[in-house]
Amino acid sequence: MSDQDARQAALDTSRSFIVQAPAGSGKTELLIQRYLALLAHVDLPEQIIAITFTRKAAAEMRGRVLQALRAAAQEEPPTEPHRLKTREFATAALTRARELEWDLTEHTQRLRIDTLDALNAWLAQRLPVLSGGVAGAATVENAREFYLQASRRVLEQLGSPGEPGDSLRPLLRRLDNRYQRLETLLAELLPSRDQWLHYLAGGSDTDLRRALEHALENLVEEQLARLAESLPEDAVTELVLLLRHGARSATTPANAALFAPWLELDHLPAPTAESAAAYKALPELLLVKGGTWRKQLRADIGFGAEHDAERTRLRDLIAKLQKQPELQEMLIASRKLPSPRYDESQWQTLAALRVVLRYLTAELRLVFAERNSIDFVELALAAQNALGESDAPSDLLLALDRRVQHILVDEFQDTSHTQLRLLELLTAGWQRGDGRTLFLVGDPMQSIYRFRNADMSLFLKTKTHGVGDVRCEPLLLERNFRSGPAVIDWINSHFPSIFPSDDELGSGAACFYPCEAVRHDSAHATVELHALRGTDPQAEVDRVIEILGDERDRYPDDSVAILVQSRSHLEGLHQQLRARQLTVHAVELEAPNQRQIVQDLLGLTRSLTHLADRIAWLGVLRAPWCGLTWQDLQRLVSNDRKLAVWELINDPQRVERLSEDGRRRLAHCREILQRAFDCRAEQPLARWVERTWVTLGGPACLDRSADLEQADRYFLSLDELERRGDLDDPPSLESSFSDPRGHGESPRETGVEIMTIHRAKGLEFDTVLLLGLGRSPPPDRGRGLYWLERVAANGREDLLLAPLTATADEPDELGDFLKRADGERDRAERARLLYVATTRARDRLHLIGQVTPTATDPPSRSLLAYLWPRVQERFDDVEPAADDPDSAAGSIQPVLRRLADGFDLPPAPAVTEVMPLPAAGRLRPEFEWAGQAALPIGTVVHDALQMMADTALENWNADKIRDRMGRFRGELRLLGVEERELESSTQRVIDALCRVLEDTTGRWILQDHSEAASELPLTIYSAAGLEHVRLDRTFVAEDGTRWIIDFKTSTHEGGGRAAFLESEVERYRPQLERYADAMAAIDDRSIRVGLYFPLLQAFRDWAPGES
Amino acid sequence: MTDDLPSRLAEGATVVVGSGLAARQLEAFLTRSTHAERPNAWVSDAIEPYPSWTTALWSRTGNDSRQLLTTAQALALWRRIIDDSAVADRLINSHSASRWAAEAWQALLHWRIDPQELRAGAEDLDFTSFLSWARHYRKALDDNEWIDSSLAAVELTDGGRLHGAQDGPVVWADMPEPTPLQQALYRQLNRDGWTIAEWSPPTVQHSSSRVRLPDSASELTAAAQWAGERLAQSPVERLALVIPELNARGNEVRRILEDTLDPGGVLLGGSTGRAYFNPRGEPRDLQPPIGAAMTSLELLSPGGTFATLSRWLRSPYIASEPGEQCARSVLETSLRADLSAQLSFLEAYRKGGLARRLRDAAPDLAERLSQALESVTAGPRYATPTHWASIWQRILGLLGWPAGVRDPATTVLPLWDSALNEFSLLTPITGTLSMAAALAELDRILAQPGPAGPIPLSGISLLERPEDLGPGYDAVWVAGFTDTHWPRPARPNPLLPLRLQLDHGMPGASPRDGLERCQRTTQRLIDRTPELVFSWPGRVHDYPAEPSPLLAAIPDVEPEALVARSAPRLAERMVRTRTREQRDDPGPDLEGRDIHGGAGTLSTQARCPLRAFIESRLGARPLEALSLGLSARQRGIITHRALELFMRRLPARAELVEWEPSARDRWAASCVDQALFETFGPARSSLRILYDLERDRLLVVVASLTANDLERAEFQVNAVEVRQVAELNDFRLTCRLDRIDTLSSGGIAVIDYKTGRDARPADWFRDRLCETQLPLYAQSVGAQVTATVIGAVGTDGVKYRGVWAQKKEFPGQLKKLPDEHTWSRQLEVWREQLETLVAEYAAGDTRILLADLDQATGSFAPLTRVYEQLALSRGWIDAWTTP
C-alpha cells in the first residue's frame, strides 16, 4: 500500500488500525484528522477517547483539534493540501457539534484527549467503591518514601509469630541478614507491582509454581522449536546417528552425561521441555565453547582418532549445517536455556518471597490510606479492578454514560503490559463491525521507555493478534515531513544494519523501515560526524562550543538542541555555556544537591533543626555569610569532639581564642542565629530557614540570580518535606534533592536546549548535537530480583521469574538467562535511542564521539558501538589529543569566599504602609479547653439560661427544669460528654439552673429588665477588622446602670472559695472589660460588669477599670 | 432594593446567605458603607449562613427532643458507617467515600428525592453501597434521636412548622442557584405569611480584562503586585484574589504573597503583619508548636519510633532546663548508633535502656517524660475523644509544652484548644478509639482551617472558587482561568447513577449544565466587580495552556498595563550587592604530635585531605544513618569482636586440628554470644529474632574462618586485637590490628578482618597509598613481616586475600609484591608513603582531590563547599573581587 493510500485508509472510521508511523511522518496530523472524522460520526464527543503519552502531548493534540475546529468556523480555507483535508473533517465535525449542541469550543474538556493516567483517574473517580476508594487520594509522582515505609513495616514484623515473620526469616538468611538489602529489594519491587501482582496474588503455591514453570517450559519449547525448524530436514537422520554415537563413545563423564539421553533415542524428539536435555547435546556436538562451528573433533565427545568414519561424517554434517542461516545462533541460544524447573531451595525462597510480597502490598495500601495519597500504579490497578470486576466492562462504561465508541492511542510502542490490559478491558465485548474502533499509532523504532515498563513487543503482538478480540489492520507510513534529505539519507543508510532484519517478538527488537524525504528545500542540511580521540571529555565540550558558535553565526534563528544518552555525559557543559553567556535551557539535567546554593541551604536547614550536626554547623560558620577561616574553626572546636557547636559558640572563653576578625564574624552570625531560635515558632519551617538565610546575607553570596530561583525551589520542596513543623531525619535531607527530575529550571523561550534523548521524544530541532556518542551510560545497578514479562509466540503473556540470589555473582541459570535477556533488550533499546536522537534533527545533525587513543572499539554500551562498522575509519585517521597529565589526578586548593567587611543588608524595599493587616489580636477565650465536661455543661447551661430569660422567668421552677432532663442529657451527649459522666453532668446542669432559680441574684439577672438581652451578639471594629463577641446577659437596671454579665459554670473543690472567685475575676477581667468598652460605644450609661456562677450561687461585679 | 439592605437589617431583618464564607464577605461589604457613621462597636447585624439559619429555625419551631448533628459529626457518622460496612475492606480508606456519601445524601434531599425509595441494580456496586449506607445512616440518626441539617431543612419545609413562627422579616441575599428544596422552603415561607424577599448585589459599572502570564507562579506574583500597587494608591480598597487550588497550594501562595506584599518580612522578625486575609481561616497545623504537641503524643503512643524520639529530643517546644537543649541533640546522635533505635519508643524506654540514657543526658527532661509516661500507662488503651483530649492535655502540661513560645495564650493555645474541642465533639459518633486512631482524627482536624480571625474591611482577601466571590470588592483578580479549569469539567456524584442526576438536573451532571452554571458565574463576577482581571498561565507543567473559552469576549491586556515595574525582592537586590572577597585560606598546622584517628585518618588523608582535616581535626563526622536491622558498622563491630574472642586462645594450627569439633563449636557459640551481648545490651530480649539471625550468621563466619585456617600450613596465633602506637616523622598515631600470626617459615603475618566495603590488596600498591592500616602496622613489626593479609568477611564466610610468600600459607587470593620488591624494600616504600601522608596532614592540608571527589560530597558538602570550589576551579563562576 502506498503511503498515500495508507493515510487515506487510516481515515476510514469504521475500521480499526494499528499504524506504524516513523519519526517525522506526521502522525499527529493523522491522529487529528481521524479524531475529527470520528467526531462527525458520534452522538457525544465523550464517546471518543484519545490517549497520549504525556500531558504535554494531550494539550498539544487538544489544542490542534480546537484550532482546526475554530479555523473551520472562519472563512478562508488554507492552501496546503493536508491542511485542506483537516479542514474538511473539521467542518463536518463542527456541523455535527452544532447540530447536537455540544458547545465544543466553549467546553473544550468534552474532548477526551488525555493520558492514560488521567483516564485511570477518571475511572477511579467515577467508580469509587469498585476502584477501592483511591479516587479522593492525591496521586504522587515519586512514591519512593511510601515504598520504603511499607517495606520497613513488613520487616518490622520479623519477630511476630506466624506470617510474615516466618517467611521473612528465610529470606533474610538468604540475603546474609542484610536488612538493608531486603528493605531495598522490597521497596524496589513495589513500583512495578502491576507486573507481578496479578501473577502472584491468587491461587496456591502449587498453582503458581506450575504457572511459572509452565512459562519456562514455553520459553524452552519455543526456542527448541525454532532450533528444530532451522535444522534442514535431510540432515536430521545423520545428526541423530552421530549424537547416538557421541552418547556411546564420549570419554569424559560430563560429556557422557550430556549425550546420555541419546542412548534411548532414535529420532529427533518433539521440541518439548522434556526433551530439552537431549537438545542440549546438539550445540556440544556441533559448536566449540566460544560458539563457533567445531573444526577440531576430539575424543572427549566421542570423535577421537579411532572413530575415523564418524569423524568424516560429522565434518560433512557440520559443513552442511554451516550453510544454514541462523542455525548457529539458535544453537548458541539453546545452550543457555534455563532449566524449566526450580530446585527445591529456590522454590522455597520464592514461596517465602511471595508471602512477603502479599504483606508488602497490604502494608503499602495502609501507607496510602494513612497519607491519603497513592502512586500511579495504584491508580492503574484501581481502574483495572473496577473494570475487571464487571463481566461486561463496556456495560459499566455505558452506565457511566461513556459508551466508548472509539479509542485512539498515540505512542503505542511505549505501552506497558498493564496499559494494554486496560485497553483490553475497555474494549471487552466489542464485536467486529459494531461500529467501534481502535486506532493505535506508534513506531516500534522509537520505543525507548523500557525503564518505565514499556514493552515494544506488545506493538508487534498487537499487529498480529490485535487487542483482546479486536483485530487491527496494520498500516505503514513512509514519508518523512520533518528532516531534510541529508538527514534522511544518513538514517536510511545507517540503520538497516543496526536494527534486525525482522521484527523479533521474543526479544522485543524491531526491524528498520526506511523513510522517504518529503522536504527537498533544505540547502543547509548536513550530517557531520566529529570523530575525536583522547581521554579528556573536555575535548567534546570544546567541539560543541565550536559548533554552537558556528551555528549562531550562520543560522541565528534556528532551534538547537544538545542531546545526550545520559546526564553524566554532560561534564559541566551547561555551566560552561552559561559562563560564556549563552542562553541555555538545561532540562532536568542536574541534581539540585550538586549545586552549592542547595548545599548551603541543606547545611543551614540541617543545623537549625539539629544542634548536634557538627558538619552542618561548621558549614554554617564557613559559608560566605560568616566566612570563618580553617584556623578559626579549628580554634573554636579543638580538643572537643562532643559538645554541640552552638554550645561552643556560646562559650566566651572559646570564642576568645579566635582571631579578631573571626570573633567579629562569629558574633554577628551568632546574634542572628539566636534571633532565629527565638522566633522559630512564628513561621513554618521553610519560611524560618529562608528568613534566617536572608538575614544572614545568604542571597548576597550568590554568583548569579538563577541561583536565587534554585533557592526558591528549595524552599518550596522543603515545605513539602516538613511534617509537624520539623523534619523526620535532618541528616538524610539531602537524599530528597538528588533527583534532577522535578527540579528543572522553568522553560525559557529562547536559547540552546540541553536534554537527554528520552526527554527529546516527540520534539524536533533545526540542529541537533548528539554528544558523548563514545561513552557508556552509567552501569546498571542490577536488580534484586529478575523477572521478565514476555509475550510468547502464541501471543500469551507469561512471567519468567528468577530465584532470589544473595549476591550478584552467585551462579543461577535462570537468573543469568533473564539478565542476558534483559541485556539484549537494553541493547535493542539503545539502538532505538540512537534512532530517536538522530531523527530529531530537521536540517543538521552533529554526531560527536570520542574514543580513547588506543581503543580499537568503542565501549559496547555506547551509541557509537552501533555505528562503528561504518565509521571506524574516520576514527583511525584522527590524531589523538595530547593527554592532560593532571586532569584526573589534580586537586583543588579551596579558597575562602565570604562577604567582605562592611557588608550591610540592603534596606528592605519600602513597604506599602497600609498593606499588611495588624496581626490578629487575642482570640476568643471560648476556645479554651476546659476539661472533659466543663465546656458542654457550660454550653447547655448558657442555652437554658437564655431560654429561661427569654420566656417568662416566673413559669420556671425546679420541676420544669427536671422535665427537660432528657433533653439536657441528649445535648450533653452530642457535645461530647462521655457516657460515664452523662448522669453527673446532667445533674450538674440541673443543679446550676435550679440554683439560679433559688438565688435572688440569679433571678435578678434573668428577670425582665429594660433593654434586657441574652446572648447578645456584638461586633467590634478595630484596625484588625470586625470581631464578634456574645454577651451572656445584659440589661439596664432600675438605677440606670448598664449591666454586662457573663455566666461561668465553673465550680471549685475544696476550700478557698473566695480566692477561687477572685482568681476567676482576674482571669476574665480583660474579656469583660472589652465587652464593656464595646458597649460603651453603643450605650453611654454607666456600665458595670459581673461574673455570675450559677453552681456557686456567687456573683462578682465591678465597674470597668476598677480593681 | 439594592441599597436598602442595611436599612432592612436596622429594621431587624435577618439576612440569609449561602455560607459562612458569604456571610463574612457580605458583612465586610455592608459595614464598609456604614462603619464611618457607626461607633467602633454595635449590635451585630443578623447575617446568617443558610445552614445555621435553617437549623436554628428548625430548633426554634418544633418541640422536638432530637439533637442536630454538626457537619463534622455527620461526616464522621458516614465514615463510621462506611468503615463498618461490607465493602470497607476494599476501600483504602473511607475519607472520600464518606464525603461523597454525605454529598449524595444532601443532593438527594435537596432535589427532593427520598433515598429510601431508590433501588439499585445488583451490578452497580457503588450505588448499592451508597443506598445501604444511607439506610444505616438514617437508622443511626433515628436510634440516637439525632437529625442532620438537610433532614432538618426538609422537615422545616414540609412539616408545617413555619406557620406563625416568624419573628422578623427575612431577606435571602445573594443566594445564586438555589436547590429545589431551598426554592420550596422559600415558597413555603411565603405561603405561611412570612415577610421574605430576595436581594442580589447591584450590578456595578464594570470593566474586565484578561491577561496571560508565563506560568502560575508569575500569575500569583503579578496579582500580588497589582493588589499591592492598588493599595499603595488607595489603602481603603477592598480586593480579592481568586486562586484555584488555594488550599493545596497554600505554602506557595503564602510565600509569594508575603514576599510581594511584605518585602521586609523575609527577614527574621521583619514581618509587619498579615499580608492578606483568608476568610476560610488557615490550617492550624501550620504552627510549628502544634506539630511538636502531636510529636509528643505520638511518642507516647504505641506508634512512637526512633524518628519520633528524634523529633521530640530536638524540639524546642518541650521544656527542659537551660543547658539541656544541646545535650538532647547530642544524645540523639549517640542513640542513632544504638540498637535500641530499632525498637518502638515505649519498648526502648522500658526495656532497651533508653530511660537511663535519657536520665544521664537530660535529667530534667527525663523527669518530665517519666511523669507523662505514667499518665499514659495509667490510662486506658481505648478511650473516647473527650477522654483522650483530657489525657493529652495533662501530658502536654507535664512536658511543659509549649516551651519557648512567645505569648502562647494568644497564638498557639487557642488554635490547639479549638481543635481539641472539635475533636471532643466526635465522642458520640466514634465511641472509644485507640490512641493512634484518635491522633489520626486530631491530625485531620488540625489540617482544617482554624478560626478566620477578624474580618478586615479593606486589603486583600483570598478565595478559592469564583462562585465564592461576595459583593462589594473594588477590584478582583481571578487566576488560573485556563480552558481545562473553566468551565469546570463535569463532576457528577459518583455514588449516584448519572441518569438520576441528569433527570433531576443536579449540578455538574451534564456538560451543558456545567457550562451554563460557569457562564452564569462568570457573568456574576463581571457584574459585581468594578475592575476585574482574569489571568491564565501560558504554561502548565511543561505544556502550553489556553485561556478559558468563556473569556473570549473579554479584551486582552499586557501584564505591564496592570503592574508597573515592580521593585525587585530584597533577596534579588542582595544578589547584586557584591560586597565580598576571596582569599587563600591555608589550613593550620597540627597542634601537638598526636594524629587523631590513627590509620583511618591517613587512609582518608590519602583520598581527601580536606575530609581528613574535617573529621580528625575538626571532629566533625556524619551522623549515623538510621537503618533497619544492624547497620554495617554494628555488624562490623560484632564480627570483629566475635573473631577476636574466638582467637583469644591464641591457638596454633595443630591445636585447631586437635580441638574436638563439638567443643570448638561450643567455644565459638560462647564467643558469638558474648560479642552479641555486648552490642545488643538490654535491647537483646526485644530484638530476639535479630539476635538469633545474627548469631546464625556469625557461627557460619567463625566456622568458615576455622575451616580456612585448617587449610593453612602450620601457624601460631600470636596476638589478637593489638593496639600499637606508631611514630612517623615524630608524629604519633595509634593503630589497631586484628591478628598477628607466626608462620611456619618464621615470618609474621599481619591480618585484618574486613566487613562491608570491598577490601583490595591492590590499594596497598598505588602511587598514593590509600589503604594504610596494614602497611602502617607492618612498619611496627618490621623486618619479620612476610605476609599482609585481609580476611574478607562476606556472605559465605571469610576469604583470605593479600600478599604472602608461599601459596599454602593462606588459602585464597594471593597477590605478589610489585616490581619484584623484597619485603624490606616494600616496607621502605610504604614508610615513605606514610610519611608523606603524615607530613601533609600535619601541615594542614585542605585540598580536595579530583580523583575521589565523592569523599567531599554528601553530608560534607556544606562544609567542604566542593561544588563551589569545583565551579571556581573550572572557571564556571568568576572569582570574587572586592569592589
Ligand code: SF4
Ligand atoms: S542554653 Fe543554648 S547552648 Fe546551652 S544547651 Fe541550651 S541551646 Fe544549647
